[in-house]
Amino acid sequence: MAKVATRVSYGNALVKYGNDERIVVLDADLSKSTKTDSFKKEYPDRFINCGIAEADMMCVAAGLATCGKIAFASSFAMFAAGRAFEQVRNSIGYPALNVKIGATHAGISVGEDGASHQCLEDIGLMRTIPGMVIINPADDIEAQLAVKAAIEHEGPVYMRFGRLAVDDVNPADYKFELGKGVQLKDGNDVSIIATGLMVQEALKAADMLAADGIDARVINIHTIKPIDEEIIIKAAKETGAIVTAEEHYIMGGLGSAVTEVVCANAPCPVKIIGTDRFGKSGKPAELFVEYGLTAENMVAQAKETISMK
Amino acid sequence: MDAKRATELAIIANRVRKDALTGVYNAGAGHPGGSLSIADVLTYLYFEEMNIDPKNPKMENRDRFVLSKGHTAPALYGVLAERGYFPVEDCATLRKIDSYLQGHPVLDKVPGVDMSTGSLGQGVCVAGGMALAAKLDKKDYRVYAILGDGELEEGQVWEQAMFAPHYKLDNFTIFVDNNGLQIDGDITKVMNPTPIDKKFEAFGWNVIKIDAHNYDEIEAAVEAAKACKGKPTAVIMKSVKGKNVSFMENQAAWHGTAPNKEQYEQAISELDQKIAELEAML
Numbered sequence: 221m222a223k224v225a226t227r228v229s230y231g232n233a234l235v236k237y238g239n240d241e242r243i244v245v246l247d248a249d250l251s252k253s254t255k256t257d258s259f260k261k262e263y264p265d266r267f268i269n270c271g272i273a274e275a276d277m278m279c280v281a282a283g284l285a286t287c288g289k290i291a292f293a294s295s296f297a298m299f300a301a302g303r304a305f306e307q308v309r310n311s312i313g314y315p316a317l318n319v320k321i322g323a324t325h326a327g328i329s330v331g332e333d334g335a336s337h338q339c340l341e342d343i344g345l346m347r348t349i350p351g352m353v354i355i356n357p358a359d360d361i362e363a364q365l366a367v368k369a370a371i372e373h374e375g376p377v378y379m380r381f382g383r384l385a386v387d388d389v390n391p392a393d394y395k396f397e398l399g400k401g402v403q404l405k406d407g408n409d410v411s412i413i414a415t416g417l418m419v420q421e422a423l424k425a426a427d428m429l430a431a432d433g434i435d436a437r438v439i440n441i442h443t444i445k446p447i448d449e450e451i452i453i454k455a456a457k458e459t460g461a462i463v464t465a466e467e468h469y470i471m472g473g474l475g476s477a478v479t480e481v482v483c484a485n486a487p488c489p490v491k492i493i494g495t496d497r498f499g500k501s502g503k504p505a506e507l508f509v510e511y512g513l514t515a516e517n518m519v520a521q522a523k524e525t526i527s528m529k
Numbered sequence: 530m531d532a533k534r535a536t537e538l539a540i541i542a543n544r545v546r547k548d549a550l551t552g553v554y555n556a557g558a559g560h561p562g563g564s565l566s567i568a569d570v571l572t573y574l575y576f577e578e579m580n581i582d583p584k585n586p587k588m589e590n591r592d593r594f595v596l597s598k599g600h601t602a603p604a605l606y607g608v609l610a611e612r613g614y615f616p617v618e619d620c621a622t623l624r625k626i627d628s629y630l631q632g633h634p635v636l637d638k639v640p641g642v643d644m645s646t647g648s649l650g651q652g653v654c655v656a657g658g659m660a661l662a663a664k665l666d667k668k669d670y671r672v673y674a675i676l677g678d679g680e681l682e683e684g685q686v687w688e689q690a691m692f693a694p695h696y697k698l699d700n701f702t703i704f705v706d707n708n709g710l711q712i713d714g715d716i717t718k719v720m721n722p723t724p725i726d727k728k729f730e731a732f733g734w735n736v737i738k739i740d741a742h743n744y745d746e747i748e749a750a751v752e753a754a755k756a757c758k759g760k761p762t763a764v765i766m767k768s769v770k771g772k773n774v775s776f777m778e779n780q781a782a783w784h785g786t787a788p789n790k791e792q793y794e795q796a797i798s799e800l801d802q803k804i805a806e807l808e809a810m811l
Contacts, residue, residue, distance in 0.1 A: 244665065268661065268696075276654045276688035283658020286593075286636070286644060287666070291658075306648060307685075311655055315636040315645040 223385035227324040229363035230381045231255025234292065234322075235262045237368055244284050245292045248274050253383075254294040254324045274299045278307035278319070285317035290371060293319060297326035297380060301342035312376050313349035320370045321378045326356075327467030328495060328511060329384040329417065329504040338499035344472020346378045347445055353398070354445040356380040356466075356474075358419040359388045362442055365396035373398060382467075384504050386417045389440070401448035407437035410522045411455035411462045415441045415474045418465040418493070418513060425518035436522060447477045449485070456486035461525040463491045463518055470494035489528035491521040533811060534577075535744040540807045541611055542572040543800050546773055548607030550800075552623030552630065554793040559624060559632065562783040564604035566708045566741065566768040567675055571608040573747045574673055583613040586640040590670050593643045593659045597652030598677035598706065599633040600785070606630050606639070614641040650683030652676075653703060657689045660701035660761070671755070675704045679711030681722040687732070693761040694733030701761040702754040706741065708770035710781040729763040741768030774799055 234245055235258050246268045251257040260267035270277035274295050281291035293300065300323040301308070312319045328338045346354050353373060357363035363381060370377040389404065404419070405426050414422035419440045426436040437459055439451055456462060462482065464475040475492030482490055495511050508514050545568045553559035575581070579592040596605045603623060610617040622628035629638045633647030643659070646652040656674035663670050680686060693701050705725060713719045722728075726736045735757040739746035747766075754762035770784070771777025774796040788796060 266665070270692060271688075271695075273685070273688035273692070275650070275685040276657075276692055279651045279654030279685070279689075280658035280661065280692065283595075283644070283655040283660075284662045284665075285658075286655070287659055287662030289662055289665075307651055307654075310645070310648045311651045317636075 223387055224360040225383055225385045226357050226360065226363035226381040227255050227383055229360045230322050230324065230367060230379070231258035233364040233367035234259040236364065237371055238263055240290065240371065242288060242290045243292065243371070244268060244289045245294065246270055246277050246281055247294045248272055248277050248299065250295055254322060256294045274304040275307045278304045279311045281319045282311040282315070282317050285319050291319045292322050294322040294324070296337060297323035297339035297342045298337055301345045301378065302339060305345050309349050313352055316351050316375050318374055319376050322381065323378060324381040325383045326380045327382060327416065328499040328507045328513070329382055329467060331384070331504045331507065332501050334501040335498040340469045340495050340499065341472065342380060343444055343468050343474065344476070347472060347477065351375060352445060353377040353443065354380070355443050356416045357442050358416055358440055359386055359390055361388065361390050361392065361394050362396060365394070366442065369396060369398045380416065382417055384417065387420055389419050389423060399443045399446050399448060401451035402440040402442070403437065403451065404440055405436070405438040407435040408459055409435045409461070410526050411437040411439060411459045412465065412518055412522065413439045413441055413452065413455065413462060413474070413478055414465040415444060416467055418467060421513070421515045422465055422518060424515035425522065428515060428519050429522055434522065434526070441474060444474055444477055447481065449481050452478055452481045453485045456482045456488045460488050460529050462488060463493060463521045463525055465493040465513070465518055467513060468494050470496055489525045491525045493517055493521060530745050530748050536807050536810050538572050538576060538744050540804055541576055542568040543773060543804050544611055545572055545604060545607035547797055547800050548610055548617060548620040549603035550788065550793060550796050552603045552606060552620045553787045555621045556624035557787050559603055559787055560600040560785045561603070561788065562710070562770040562777060562780070563598060563601040563677060563706060563708065565772045565774060565777065566770045567601055567706050568604050568772065569742050569744065570675065570704055570747055570766060571604055573744060575608045575612045578751055579673070580670065583641065586614060590668055592670050593656065593672045595644045595652045595656040595674040596634055596646050597656065597674050598649065598680055599646030599652060602632065602634045605634055609639070609641040649677070649680045650685040653686055654689040657693050657698060657701060660693065660698040661696055663700050664696070664698065671700045671702065673702050673704070675706055677711070678705055678707045678709065678716050678722060678725065679719070681705065681725065682720045690729065690732040690734070697759050698761045699758050702751065702764065703761070704764045704766055706768050707765050708768045710770045710779070710784065712781070712784050714781050726765050733760060735760045735762040736765065737762060738765045741766035742772060773803055
């Protein structure tokens with residue numbers, strides 16, 4: 221299968237599910253990059269360019285939602301979650317409006333643009349807003365089904381998409397369930413809980429660990445909020461050691477969410493793989509190595525975590 | 530406007546002022562100054578202009594109102610109560626634990642409130658979204674918003690100032706409560722937003738300047754806004770902060786301070802006096 225960036229999946233899904241007249245797609249002068257231009261082409265009357273004005277866009281989306289629209293507000297994660305955080309909190313989250321935020325170019329895999337555009341804090345920011353649903357899909361099919369689930373869910377949803385083309389990790393007949401983690405491989409020695417494009421690395425890490433005689437469980441958490449507590453508690457109890465992996469700061473993201481569940485329910489050693497500093501320019505693959513977002517690092521952290529049992 | 534009707538509206542507006550002050554006094558906190566300055570335009574909109582139904586606050590084709598300067602919620606609650614959305618006595622529960630009348634307006638919690646506001650600059654953009662929704666759905670409801678003049682210092686107001694004319698939202702009317710004062714003092718000294726009229730004109734709005742306490746002028750502005758096609762309207766209203774309470778008028782100190790018992794009683798007595806004078810004219 222050809223690799224597909226989840227931002228492309230976002231644009232395709234908006235077209236695929238966009239025949240619902242309630243859907244209005246907004247963008248802030250990035251429609252060619254966020255791929256909402258696909259929707260614009262198909263449904264020009266329901267595409268609204270807000271210009272380079274993300275604060276206004278989030279509030280316009282909120283106003284549309286009060287009038288029964290399903291408003292998709294699209295921009296880069298840096299500007300959707302970062303620049304417009306307070307608009308999202310006060311005008312979308314607090315009144316619990318039916319706005320879907322399509323945040324593309326999330327994470328360090330933005331690559332060459334460098335730190336100013338590599339959003340590594342959006343999950344943390346969005347997690348602090350009560351009622352906000354956060355989805356971070358791992359591949360094309362998951363991203364498309366996330367858009368469908370967002371349309372079906374009443375209330376605010378933050379969807380995190382990437383710029384980098386990625387391999388499929390899910391089968392063609394994949395069933396997406398909002399708020400449910402997916403166990404991709406069973407194992408009893410350690411659990412690798414990953415999200416987004418770290419899921420494919422986690423599967424590689426499990427293969428590498430198997431070669432060393434270590435039986436790793438791999439779990440894909442696409443919905444970071446509300447998080448699937450059951451699958452995490454089960455992993456903590458049955459494997460007694462957890463490694464989390466995400467393209468996000470180690471503070472506030474998946475690792476934080478998992479440790480909150482583990483500490484309160486089934487304490488066990490947890491190692492969080494994520495970034496600990498601003499990003500920089502470079503090719504995504506080079507950046508993954510430099511920031512430790514690799515299967516190799518997952519293997520090392522898994523072994524260390526097992527040693528702490 | 531018929532002089533009798535204008536007098537009737539002025540009486541209601543003074544009752545709204547009393548409701549607002551009663552809320553702020555009982556809460557021991559809140560924003561009286563800017564609540565008193567917008568009481569007349571709120572009264573005009575809710576009693577004379579807007580297509581609304583207090584018994585069906587969510588009526589689909591109702592006109593929408595967004596209080597972008599959300600800190601003057603006491604006046605909004607006052608006018609909604611006087612219009613029959615909820616009991617007037619509830620205004621005294623403002624800001625109390627367990628009251629639905631939060632310090633700033635909340636969507637769905639308060640009947641008649643069309644949007645949660647309080648963080649300046651956001652309400653006007655949300656209102657623009659509502660006006661856009663009406664256009665997309667080819668519906669004829671209108672959207673109104675009130676902004677503070679200090680609020681114009683928020684950058685996103687000017688994002689919306691570009692947006693509404695770009696999408697030709699002629700169903701959208703904003704009122705700028707130009708009382709000239711913000712928390713830290715004179716608006717032209719804190720961060721000068723003037724000339725307000727020329728700025729909106731330059732952004733492509735139909736601009737109308739009026740006296741915020743003159744019902745004939747308010748009515749003429751609203752009618753002119755409805756007649757104007759292809760452009761949103763910005764009504765710049767010269768207003769008096771603390772209007773109709775002698776010691777609060779034109780005092781920045783009353784932006785966000787609650788009156789003590791003695792001050793509250795004096796304010797109510799002044800407003801009762803105004804109401805009695807107006808009633809004598811009927």
